Amino acid sequence: MLRSLDLATDSRVGVCPGIADAANVLAAVELARGADYRLAFPKMGRSPELETLATPVVMVIYSDGYPGSVWYAPNTPPEDREREPEPGTVDICAVMATAERVVYFDVPLEGFKVP
Numbered sequence: 001m002l003r004s005l006d007l008a009t010d011s012r013v014g015v016c017p018g019i020a021d022a023a024n025v026l027a028a029v030e031l032a033r034g035a036d037y038r039l040a041f042p043k044m045g046r047s048p049e050l051e052t053l054a055t056p057v058v059m060v061i062y063s064d065g066y067p068g069s070v071w072y073a074p075n076t077p078p079e080d081r082e083r084e085p086e087p088g089t090v091d092i093c094a095v096m097a098t099a100e101r102v103v104y105f106d107v108p109l110e111g112f113k114v115p
Contacts, residue, residue, distance in 0.1 A: 003029065003030050004027065004028070004029055005028040005029060005030055005058065006028075007019050007022065007025060007028055010028070010058075012030075012058045012095055012099075013028045013058060013060055013095070015058075015093075015095045015099055015101050016060040016068070016093035016095060016101065017066075017067050017068035017093070018062065018066075018067030018068065019060070021067065023064075024062050024063060024064045024065070024067060025060060025061065025062060025063070026061040026062065026063040026090060027060075027061045028058065028059070028060045028061070029058070029059050029061070030056050030057070030058050030059075031056060031057050031059065032056055033053065033054050033055070033056065033057075034049075034050040034053025034054070034055060034056070034057035034094075034096065035050060035051055035052060035053050035054060037050045037057070037059075040059075040112060041092075041107055041108070041109075041111070041112050042110070042111035042112075043107075043108035043109075043110045043111060044104065044107050044108065045104075045107075047102075047104065049096075049102055050094070053096065055096070055097040056097060057094050057095065057096055057097075058094070058095040059092050059093070059094050059095075060092065060093040060095075061090050061091075061092050062085075062090055062091045062092070062093070063085075063090055064084070064085070065083065065084050065085050065091055066091035066093065066103055066105065068093070068103070070083070070103075083105075085105070085106055086106045088108060088109060088110065089106040089107055089108050089109060090107055090109055091103065091104065091105050091106070091107070092104045092107050
């Protein structure tokens, strides 16, 4: 169901930014089926794009926040544009088989075990 991936050799993780900063990457894992995301992250919120996905999904788990660009509403004050994950949570970059990337913020780590 869940297996660790090598950041240096698995090209699928390259779709997510910040892979070179290994200090910020807690783990990179592959779920055999995207629909099994709740087995790996039992406290993760509902993710409709994963719920019926029968193909593998690669997940890069960032311990200090997603390093890529984040879009904010034009009227968002600059001080609100700096973010860090809430305590006890991580940000996740998920890569589908189509190379589509989806980012999940503040995913609770409770129940997750790095393989």
